[in-house]
């Protein structure tokens with residue numbers, strides 16, 4: 105028996121097409137339209153459980169000629185991480201999508217386990233994609249769509265209540281740089297790096313009333329700004345028009361807002377929507393504001409995603425060209441060692457003024473206020489710039505650092521013979537260990553002088569070229585002052601001086617010999633690695649009287665230089 109479509113009036117608009125499809129399609133296709141999510145069956149009194157979601161997706165797949173269903177990994181607790189691919193003709197492998205010349209779109213949601221509204225929107229959209237004759241299904245001639253509706257099913261199924269974090273307590277939307285958690289590492293490694301989407305949408309719950317859907321583009325200053333500009337100038341206005349036509353309101357995500365200014369979300373690339381443009385992907389954050397029921401929020405989400413897909417369909421060539429150009433530009437500036445890298449940043453007002461709505465409480469009553477001619481703080485501005493090198497050089501035993509780079513799909517090479525190079529070095533000014541984003545012992549360094557030195561690099565030294573598609577991630581993750589990099593996440597601790605050990609040794613505390621031995625062992629190691637050479641001093645010369653200033657153990661080769669390297673295997 106067919107159930108009512110009343111939760112989603114847009115389905116009514118598609119009814120004549122649906123009737124046509126019913127008249128001509130095989131019997132199996134008619135059954136797709138009859139499938140309902142658990143939440144729809146319960147009229148959105150509850151969310152769809154993980155198991156019912158998997159059953160529903162399998163039922164869709166069983167009856168669709170345009171859908172493939174698979175898993176891209178498993179969670180900490182062993183749940184399947186499911187994804188679906190849609191296209192016509194149906195592609196088999198990511199490289200087929202790439203050579204098709206069509207845009208690839210990745211729609212994902214629920215990285216925060218308790219944020220489930222757009223997971224429900226995607227489940228409804230998946231049915232429309234699977235079913236011949238619908239408006240969304242017709243788009244499959246023009247694009248490849250990959251959907252991962254639930255990135256954190258362990259958080260979703262946590263008892264007694266869903267959690268923001270995964271089963272091990274990690275907020276995975278802060279883990280995009282260190283990639284320690286299997287769910288997010290598999291999402292990036294097995295979906296994003298394989299399918300290389302031109303555009304991706306990440307669905308959350310948050311944002312301000314009175315809006316039904318809020319959005320933001322990538323805010324990292326280190327990303328290609330054209331990838332965010334197309335969101336601000338074209339895609340978001342298209343979403344606004346689409347939602348308004350259906351009776352919903354949409355606007356930017358708001359962290360803080362009043363009659364003077366609208367403040368968007370923070371800028372760190374450790375968050376998915378900011379990571380996107382750093383990886384040369386047009387990236388959209390969707391947040392479903394509270395204060396609306398689940399059915400309304402999910403319906404607004406369906407229209408929001410639909411507006412994005414319509415934009416991609418109408419601008420397919422332009423989107424592919426823009427992203428390919430951003431990838432090529434990233435490679436070009438890296439190979440030239442050109443320009444500067446924004447290492448830290450802040451948001452400043454955009455060059456234009458905006459109008460929006462806010463909710464204010466007056467005499468204990470909430471009222472909607474129309475604000476006009478206000479500032480919007482979404483424009484990234486660098487607060488610290490460093491030179492972009494041709495390549496970074498890492499000590500030959502920095503395997504944990506290399507593993508972290510490789511989790512991002514970054515190419516790493518290794519010197520096959522020793523070379524002497526003129527490099528840029530950071531003189532270390534201080535080191536501090538403190539908790540950072542749920543991690544107990546983040547390492548923070550302060551940099552003093554930046555000097556140019558000539559020094560030997562032994563066979564085995566790791567070389568990380570910035571002239572690669574992931575070059576913008578390379579520079580963020582290898583600049584130690586970014587607050588979210590190889591140094592922060594402890595992969596370089598072995599090469600950093602230990603002030604505490606030095607103090608113990610100097611003051612003769614405790615047994616003494618242990619501290620001295622530790623320091624001597626470390627200094628010996630640093631001498632072997634050639635890290636304690638002073639500016640202007642010949643390599644290998646050590647002055648006995650005065651210890652040389654320690655350098656950060658990540659050196660920067662600014663000049664493009666041919667090197668005797670080989671790719672580090674990552675099979």
Ligand SMILES: [Zn+2]
Nearest residue numbers: 216219308309
């Ligand atoms: Zn969230």
